[in-house]
Amino acid sequence: MSVEPLPILTYPDERLKTVCEPVEQFDPELREFAEHLQHTADLGPSAVGIAAPQVGRMQRLCLVDATRAKRPVDNNGPLVLVNPAITNWKGFAVGREGCLSIPDYTGKVIRAETIELTAQDIEGRTVTFKMKGFEARIAQHEIDHLDGILFLDRLVSRHADLRER
Amino acid sequence: MTQPWLLLTLVGADRPGIVAHVTRVLFGVGAELGETAMMRLGNQFAIMMMVRGAGNPEEVAGLLESTRADFGLKLHVDEIDAALHQHREPDVSVIVHSADRSGIVSEVTAALLEAGMNILDLRSDVGGSSDKPIYIMQIDGESSQGIEPIEQCVARFADQGLTVRVTPLETMRG
Numbered sequence: 588m589s590v591e592p593l594p595i596l597t598y599p600d601e602r603l604k605t606v607c608e609p610v611e612q613f614d615p616e617l618r619e620f621a622e623h624l625q626h627t628a629d630l631g632p633s634a635v636g637i638a639a640p641q642v643g644r645m646q647r648l649c650l651v652d653a654t655r656a657k658r659p660v661d662n663n664g665p666l667v668l669v670n671p672a673i674t675n676w677k678g679f680a681v682g683r684e685g686c687l688s689i690p691d692y693t694g695k696v697i698r699a700e701t702i703e704l705t706a707q708d709i710e711g712r713t714v715t716f717k718m719k720g721f722e723a724r725i726a727q728h729e730i731d732h733l734d735g736i737l738f739l740d741r742l743v744s745r746h747a748d749l750r751e752r
Numbered sequence: 753m754t755q756p757w758l759l760l761t762l763v764g765a766d767r768p769g770i771v772a773h774v775t776r777v778l779f780g781v782g783a784e785l786g787e788t789a790m791m792r793l794g795n796q797f798a799i800m801m802m803v804r805g806a807g808n809p810e811e812v813a814g815l816l817e818s819t820r821a822d823f824g825l826k827l828h829v830d831e832i833d834a835a836l837h838q839h840r841e842p843d844v845s846v847i848v849h850s851a852d853r854s855g856i857v858s859e860v861t862a863a864l865l866e867a868g869m870n871i872l873d874l875r876s877d878v879g880g881s882s883d884k885p886i887y888i889m890q891i892d893g894e895s896s897q898g899i900e901p902i903e904q905c906v907a908r909f910a911d912q913g914l915t916v917r918v919t920p921l922e923t924m925r926g
Contacts (some may be wrong), residue, residue, distance in 0.1 A: 636926030657843075657922055683841070685925040691837045693923050721924060728926045746875060746890065748847075 592627040593642035598689045604735045607645045610669045613711035617648075621667050621709050625650055631687045633657075636725040638732035641688050647671065649729035653722035660721040671706035671730050673699075674715075681747050682724050684738045694742045698724045755804045757786060757834040758812055764825035766797040773819045774799065781806050781815060786836055802834060841923050842872050842892035844899055846906070850914040852878055852885035860889065860909065860916070867905035868897035892921065 596602055610617065620639075628637040628650060635656060638649035647670045653662035678700030685693040701719040704726060708714050718726055728738060762774060771790060778785065786802030806812050809829040813820075820827045846869075848860055857876065864871065873892040880886035895902055899920050906916040 632925065634925050636924075638926070651926075658920060683921060683923045685841075685923050687925065691839050693839070693841055693925075721922065724924050725926055728924060732926075748890070 590623065590626065592630045593623055595627065595631070595641055595687050596643055598686075598737065598739070600688075602640060602643060602645065603688055603732070603737060605640065605645055606735045607640050607647045607733045610646050610648055610707070613669075613707070613709070617669075618709050620644065621648065621650070624648075625665075628652075628687070634687055635721075636729045637687060638729045640732055640735075647733045649733060651722065651725045651729055653725055656721050661719055662722045663716050663718065666716070667709045668704070668706040668726070668729070669709060669711070671704050671726070671733070673702050673704045673727070673730060675703040677701045680720070680724075681743065682721075684724070684728060686728075686738055689737065689739065694738065695745055695747050696724075696728075696738050696741045697743055697747070698727045702726060704730075755807075756831050757802050757804045758806075758809055759830050759832045759834070760799065760801045760803050760812065760816075761828045762799040762801075762816075762820070762825045763796055764823050766792050766795055767823065770797055770823055770825070771799070773823065774801075774816060777815055777819055778803060778806055778812075783812075786834070802832075802836075840872055840894060841921075842894060843921050844869065844893055844895040844902060845919045845921050846889075846891040846893070846902070847917045847919070848887075848889040848891075848909075848914055850887055850912075852880070852887040856887050856914065857889065859912075860906065860914070861891075863905040863908070864891070864893070864902060867901040868895060869902055870894040870896065 624637055627642060628634045635653060636651045639646050649668050651668060652665040653660050654665060676699035679697050680700045681695050681697055683693050684696045702723045703717050705715045783806035784804050788801040790799045809831060812829050813827060816827060871891055871893045876889040878885050878887055899918060903918050909916050
């Protein structure tokens, strides 16, 4: 794609603290936006996900792509999640997170180890996924963006060391 | 021209108010604080703090003299060639524990160096009891040659009674 990447909002932009609206219209414009968002993430520093509000579009759409992890992890492939909702959580794990909207800082966050979520795909069809580990972490981080929550809001002690269960 | 960063180190018997008093003095003269690390070590409280905009090392020591004396602190100030926004991400965690004995840090860190690991953060503690102390060390670092050489290098410590756990770290960025 030769188009310019979308400008990424950075903390403390108030829009990053805003709860997003559901997507109601599934049309070519939405598909084009999702592609543009993917292109933007591709050009960022090793991102495995991105959410629409990070580029100023206050709608419940995010991308999750655990295939881009440095080490292979269980995954469902590259995903466009529209109106995602986590329906089940299990276990806890500490992991280090960073964010395209918060340059030059990473910190430890506790997330559910496994999740189930329901969403719509880019065509509006209902989809469900089971995720664990790194992919579950990405999804939780991105869905937080849709609710105006940043990983800074969930930081735990830098010495936290919950063992994975 | 921006003044250079100074590194303040302050150490003294731990008691409430050290951080508040030191930073109030610095804020009062318009100083800028950079990255800091503060922790209790033994029964002491130790501060390492990047500061600039409060004068040269002698002037900063002078500003803090009253607080230093009130709290019985040891104070040292150095000009350093430091900069912000230079974070690096660890990709490996090494956790070591065993009965306490001399040489653990030296031997383990030498092995990690041999395996190509650069230490970014190290915390160690002595727990247990006075007559039966245990040593716990947590290290985050960068593995220039991958995690396998580190695992191979630390395997030798099992025969010496040390438990060493090597875990890859990956920062999730989204």
